[in-house]
Amino acid sequence: xxHDWHDLIQRYIAGTLADDDALALQNALxxxxxxxxxxxxxxxxxxxxxxxxxxxxxxxxxxxxPRTEPSRPLRWLSWRPLTAAAxxxxxxxxxxxxxxxxxxxxxxxxxxxxxxxxxxxxxxxxTNDLRMTxxxxxxxxxxxxxxxxxxxxxxxxxxxxxxxxxxxxxxxDVGEHGKGFxxxxxxxxxxxxxxxxxxxASDSAHTDVVVFEGQVELYEKGVAERVALLNKGEGLRxxxxxxxxxxxxxxxSDELNAWSTQARPAESAVIAFVTDSMVTNxxxxxxxxxxxxxxxxxxxxxxxxxxxxxEEIDQWRDVPPSLSGSDLVRTFAVDGFNWWMQMSVTVxxxxxxxxxxxxxxxVPVWLSQEFTNTGEKVTLDRISHKxxxxxxxxxxxxxxxxxVTQPGEVKLGPPYPNPPADRKxxxxxxxxxVAAKALP
Amino acid sequence: xxxxxxxxxxxQFLRLYAEHEVALHTFVRSxxxxxxxxxxxxxxxxxILWQKFSTVAEFRPWAFGVARIAALRxxxxxxxxxxxxxxxLVGQLADESAVxxxxxxxxxxxxxxxxxxxxxxxxxxxxxxxxxxxxxxxxATRRGQTPMALYKLLHRIRxxxxxxxxRTLAQEETI
Numbered sequence: 001x002x003h004d005w006h007d008l009i010q011r012y013i014a015g016t017l018a019d020d021d022a023l024a025l026q027n028a029l030x031x032x033x034x035x036x037x038x039x040x041x042x043x044x045x046x047x048x049x050x051x052x053x054x055x056x057x058x059x060x061x062x063x064x065x066p067r068t069e070p071s072r073p074l075r076w077l078s079w080r081p082l083t084a085a086a087x088x089x090x091x092x093x094x095x096x097x098x099x100x101x102x103x104x105x106x107x108x109x110x111x112x113x114x115x116x117x118x119x120x121x122x123x124x125x126x127t128n129d130l131r132m133t134x135x136x137x138x139x140x141x142x143x144x145x146x147x148x149x150x151x152x153x154x155x156x157x158x159x160x161x162x163x164x165x166x167x168x169x170x171x172x173d174v175g176e177h178g179k180g181f182x183x184x185x186x187x188x189x190x191x192x193x194x195x196x197x198x199x200x201a202s203d204s205a206h207t208d209v210v211v212f213e214g215q216v217e218l219y220e221k222g223v224a225e226r227v228a229l230l231n232k233g234e235g236l237r238x239x240x241x242x243x244x245x246x247x248x249x250x251x252x253s254d255e256l257n258a259w260s261t262q263a264r265p266a267e268s269a270v271i272a273f274v275t276d277s278m279v280t281n282x283x284x285x286x287x288x289x290x291x292x293x294x295x296x297x298x299x300x301x302x303x304x305x306x307x308x309x310x311e312e313i314d315q316w317r318d319v320p321p322s323l324s325g326s327d328l329v330r331t332f333a334v335d336g337f338n339w340w341m342q343m344s345v346t347v348x349x350x351x352x353x354x355x356x357x358x359x360x361x362x363v364p365v366w367l368s369q370e371f372t373n374t375g376e377k378v379t380l381d382r383i384s385h386k387x388x389x390x391x392x393x394x395x396x397x398x399x400x401x402x403x404v405t406q407p408g409e410v411k412l413g414p415p416y417p418n419p420p421a422d423r424k425x426x427x428x429x430x431x432x433x434v435a436a437k438a439l440p
Numbered sequence: 441x442x443x444x445x446x447x448x449x450x451x452q453f454l455r456l457y458a459e460h461e462v463a464l465h466t467f468v469r470s471x472x473x474x475x476x477x478x479x480x481x482x483x484x485x486x487x488i489l490w491q492k493f494s495t496v497a498e499f500r501p502w503a504f505g506v507a508r509i510a511a512l513r514x515x516x517x518x519x520x521x522x523x524x525x526x527x528x529l530v531g532q533l534a535d536e537s538a539v540x541x542x543x544x545x546x547x548x549x550x551x552x553x554x555x556x557x558x559x560x561x562x563x564x565x566x567x568x569x570x571x572x573x574x575x576x577x578x579x580a581t582r583r584g585q586t587p588m589a590l591y592k593l594l595h596r597i598r599x600x601x602x603x604x605x606x607r608t609l610a611q612e613e614t615i
Binding site for chain 1: 552
């Protein structure tokens with residue numbers, strides 16, 4: 001007897017298949033692997049259509065109802081914590097299920113005029129595919145997550161907590177409610193732990209992930225095990241097959257999406273690139289390098305109150321007017337590396353390169369041989385993490401200068417001459433500061 | 441033991457659950473004969489997952505294990521009913537469903553474009569049929585059709601969607 005298996009499977013799934021046919025289907029499924037795959041594909045389609053119809057209904061309801069203020073927590077939840085926990089979890093799951101949608105709503109916070117025709121500031125849009133060949137846009141998802149996107153870009157919005165960056169550069173600013181926000185790229189999955197971070201998937205061979213605040217977790221695609229935890233001031237370039245290398249320098253101001261990991265500085269920039277001796281040449285051999293800190297190059301960024309380090313909140317103060325507006329390198333401090341590291345600053349025009357050195361430290365030989373002490377000073381304000389408005393300590397840094405007449409590399413040695421005999425009694429300041437200003 | 445709602449595990453649980461929910465649902469559905477039963481068992485699974493979550497090292501295999509036991513228990517309870525596959529086949533389907541979850545995820549992704557390729561009336565019909573609370577008899581009446589004619593039309597639409605999803609994946613694999 002010939003059977004239309006498509007028909008039988010669909011009727012079984014719908015619960016309308018007669019006993020004899022169900023038995024025939026069962027026997028066929030037991031012996032035919034391809035038929036089982038067909039059955040499971042139909043099951044998957046059934047679940048997906050149910051989810052799709054549910055999310056469509058959710059969107060329709062959302063469109064039909066006016067926005068409301070968040071309601072107050074239900075009173076009974078406060079005195080029945082155990083039940084409340086389960087209810088809150090289920091409500092959360094229901095919310096996620098409800099919003100697990102192919103059509104995602106978002107508000108446009110700002111958009112450049114050349115980005116997408118008819119897309120205006122403060123408009124609410126609904127789509128699952130975001131493609132831009134020109135311009136920039138900032139959008140806010142219903143989870144509160146703000147994303148800055150820069151063309152060319154192709155993003156698939158899965159839901160308010162999950163996007164897939166197929167190509168292009170995105171910076172996500174995740175508020176308190178957006179914790180757990182996920183960005184997928186062809187190479188990796190990034191789970192946010194409450195932070196601000198950037199993802200660049202412009203090159204199809206790898207994804208660059210850089211963290212500006214907080215922490216993110218990196219997962220290999222399709223694997224539940226976490227492969228890396230990145231902190232503020234750290235970045236990784238993730239390739240295929242779990243290959244990863246440190247991102248050494250990031251260029252750009254603190255504007256949300258004004259960063260770049262590409263070594264293509266603006267023509268007006270003085271500092272083109274920064275690297276150091278801690279970059280391993282054999283990136284493949286060291287799949288997940290333990291040192292992941294990057295230098296942040298901020299063109300024209302040296303001014304009073306400028307952040308001094310890529311992974312800290314300390315600030316440069318009392319900047320001499322003659323240095324204001326110089327390109328600034330936000331360095332970082334990693335004990336154990338600082339004693340022997342060498343840094344290389346590539347400049348693309350004739351300039352003065354400045355190094356700020358903690359005046360409590362002995363002056364390194366390399367500095368006194370190649371640089372001149374200007375006699376000027378800059379102050380480092382150590383800011384308390386617990387009270388960011390409070391300056392915990394102030395330290396004076398001497399400004400040393402080297403005039404570079406040709407574009408090229410300037411080598412800098414370690415910030416301290418020698419490792420201390422007694423590390424416990426030694427409380428060095430952090431790394432030195434670096435800046436450069438074009439010659440008139 | 442449940443945890444207070446502001447416990448860090450709450451966020452972690454939601455994140456993990458959201459990540460695996462559709463795969464879990466498909467897995468449960470592969471073992472059970474109807475959509476309603478799969479939803480019923482999924483509700484049971486959610487509660488068990490939440491209650492035991494704090495002691496778990498690896499979420500996915502554990503969650504699939506919990507879902508499998510819950511579905512089998514459900515089948516045991518209604519073993520004498522008609523139209524239910526025997527335990528040997530249910531076991532086979534569960535095993536194969538678990539390893540096909542990535543393929544199924546890709547298929548679900550292809551569904552959106554496949555739906556767009558359908559004529560608008562067919563797209564509307566299939567999504568209405570899957571909207572909660574829709575009764576086939578009522579829908580057929582509204583459309584001036586017999587229920588049998590409606591079932592047949594939906595069968596054709598689903599088959600077209602499935603073939604489109606399979607074709608899309610096959611094309612992507614050859615690129």
